[in-house]
Amino acid sequence: MIEQKIRLFLEKFAKGTITTAEKEEFMELISTLDLEEYEQIIESYQRILKDSPVTPIPDSSLLAKIGERIERHEQGETIITRLFPWKKIAAVASVLLFISVGGYILWHQSISGQQTVHNQVQHNDIAPGGNKAVLTLANGKEIILTDAKNETLASQSGININKTNNGQVVYKKIATPVQNPELITYNSIATPRGGQYRLTLADGTNVWLNAASSIKYPVVFSGKERRVEITGEVYFEVGHDATKPFRVVSNGQVVEVLGTHFNINAYRDENVVKTTLLEGKVKVSSTVGAKILKPGEQAQLEKGNILVADVDINEVIAWKNGLFDFQDASIETVMRQLSRWYDVDVEYRGKIPETLFTGKLHRAVNASQVIDILSYFKIHFKIENEGIKKKIIVMP
Incomplete structure (x- = not known):
């Protein structure tokens, strides 16, 4: 019965229909869970979102609160580093649903293309198409x-x-x-x-x-x-x-x-x-x-x-709906899409890891916001924007 209730709450979180009272009840339900059970909740939420791929996350408090619970839990620092680098995510905007590589998963609340969680704008940033x-x-x-x-x-x-x-x-x-x-x-x-x-x-x-x-x-x-x-x-x-x-x-x-x-x-x-x-x-x-x-x-x-x-x-058809959608995409595949949308050339320097990306992101954001997300996965980027000449350099 408790598992069914948790799943119901997760579905409401995904749809953005959960009430304040239901949030409180949900947090009470999961307050005594162990680390393995927290991970099961995260995996369950990921499956729900993948079954409804065009639905944004209207409320990121679910994952934030779970992260806080894990952080206070014994050995929680190890888990939070592996699954949710929360301090880094706080400085990144506009990931839709999730983006993952291997065992790593980043989540963030969906927001409009004109908003960011922070006010810093890169000097060499590139606006979307x-x-x-x-x-x-x-x-x-x-x-x-x-x-x-x-x-x-x-x-x-x-x-x-x-x-x-x-x-x-x-x-x-x-x-x-x-x-x-x-x-x-x-x-x-x-x-x-x-x-x-x-x-x-x-x-x-x-x-x-x-x-x-x-x-x-x-x-x-x-x-x-x-x-x-x-x-x-x-x-x-x-x-x-x-x-x-x-x-x-x-x-x-x-x-x-x-x-x-x-x-x-x-x-x-x-x-x-x-x-x-x-x-x-x-x-x-x-x-x-x-x-x-x-x-x-x-x-x-x-x-x-x-x-x-x-x-x-x-x-x-994600592009038609204003999204990037990567399913086990190589960095070369990802960068070809970014090159077209941001009207930018791409240069590779050194041996690039054979990383495969899965996830969904807004197209209505600046290039730096997408690069910030991708850079979590041991790939480095540099944006050069000199008027008409625009380039993203990809480095190991």
């Missing part, structure tokens, strides 16, 4: 969307191209589109490193572009198919049209759908092109074959061959 992109029209005119007003940007082929108040581009029909495929005009949107953007195509398809990504698309889908081309990482929610299959061309593959939600990671500096299906059904084709995906599956294209694997959907 944001809504930045360039729209290129069929006539070659470029529109910097970051600076453009929220209004109609252009009109083409019976379509108004609007920038909305929530910072996205929407293609909206205002007249009967052309029917001659030869008259199709193309636009493109490209995000820089440190940028992201969202647009709605003329058929109602919603598109999210991650940093250093692009999409080329017809202003009007007037042919027998809806074909677009992408680079980088793009998430799609395709408008259904059984008469016009939607096809995405990217780095050696074609993805064909009728109406579905999926993510494509086709960065040139990644070894594998990954297409992940969230809803519906897609066909992924390469020069040597094709695979049909079911929701929750990912096609991994490498050297023309396609392998299909089950994946964690929340990890794949």
